Amino acid sequence: MDDLHFYTNPQSRGCIIRWMLEEIGVSYETHVLAYGGAMKTADYLAVNRMGKVPAIRHGLAVVTEVAAICTYLAETFPEAGLGPSPGEKADYYRWMFFAAGPLEELVTNHDMGFEVPQKRQGMMGYGRAEDVTATLEQALVDRPYVCGDHFRAVDIYFSSQLIWCFNAGAIEKRPVFEAYADRVSDRPALKRATRLDEEALAKMKADAA
Ligand SMILES: N[C@@H](CCC(=O)N[C@@H](CS)C(=O)NCC(=O)O)C(=O)O
Incomplete structure (x- = not known):
């Protein structure tokens, strides 16, 4: 099997990919990169010319952008059951x-x-925050997960973005959002990912001291 490398910082969108990797349950090598330093070296710019995390390298293939990485991993490791069934593709x-x-x-x-x-506002993809809020509520109101009854890779990314939005006050926190956030927060893979990122952060701080 091709080697899987994960480039991240424990205080970044990389936490979403750590969660995805833990859900999949394959082995991977983590490369923790400091902001401004390791992220901008020639070695890392050869992986991602944006000098940003997260990124993954799987054999010779590089994938950046959280949504693309989640989609790629779900398709590449179908045994994890995180990709959509045919009937779920539209929502996914x-x-x-x-x-x-x-x-x-x-x-x-x-x-x-x-x-x-x-x-x-008509030019902005999101238009108005109140329409986004109503749209998200409608997407979740009659189902436990985005595609229906089953947790999929889209829930990893969608819930992370949704929680970011309501915690930042960009959208109103509604009971349906909180119930969904509680449901996904209970996942053992997320708890493992959070622990691994906390350990990586502590190590980064100790190394820098
Ligand atoms: N569109 C990218 C965003 C990546 C991004 O902006 N990452 C931030 C951390 S969350 C970063 O690496 N910033 C460092 C920099 O730009 O120097 C994605 O979805 O992965």
């Missing part, structure tokens, strides 16, 4: 891309304090 791709596009734009604009003038 719709919400994977919604989380990567509109949700990401909404929360980053909110964090930066960028105000979109009302008459330009």
Whole structure:
């Protein structure tokens, strides 16, 4: 089997990929990169010219972008059961891309304090925060997971983006969002991933001291 390498920082979007990797249960080698330093070396820029984490290298293949990595891993390791069944594909791709596009734009604009003038909202992929909130609520109201009854890779990314959005105050926290967040937070793979990232952070701090 090809070697699987994971490039991350424990205080980054890499935590989402750590969760995905722990859900899949394959072995992988972790490379923890410091902001500004290791992320911008020639060695790492050869992996991801953006100088950003996360990234994975699987044999000769490099994948960057959290949504793409989750999708790639779910398809490459089908035995983990995290890819969509044929009947789930519409929801799976719709919400994977919604989380990567509109949700990401909404929360980053909110964090930066960028105000979109009302008459330009039609140009923004997310339009208005209240429409995003209502859309997300509608997506989750009648089902435990994004695609229905089964937890899939899209839930890893979608829930992470959703939780980021409501914790940042970019959207209103609604009971259906909290119930979904509680449901996914209970996953043993997430608990393992969180512990591994906490250990990586402690080691980074000790090495830097
Ligand atoms: N669109 C990328 C975003 C990657 C990203 O911005 N990563 C941040 C950490 S969360 C980073 O590496 N920043 C370091 C830098 O830009 O120098 C994804 O979805 O993976």
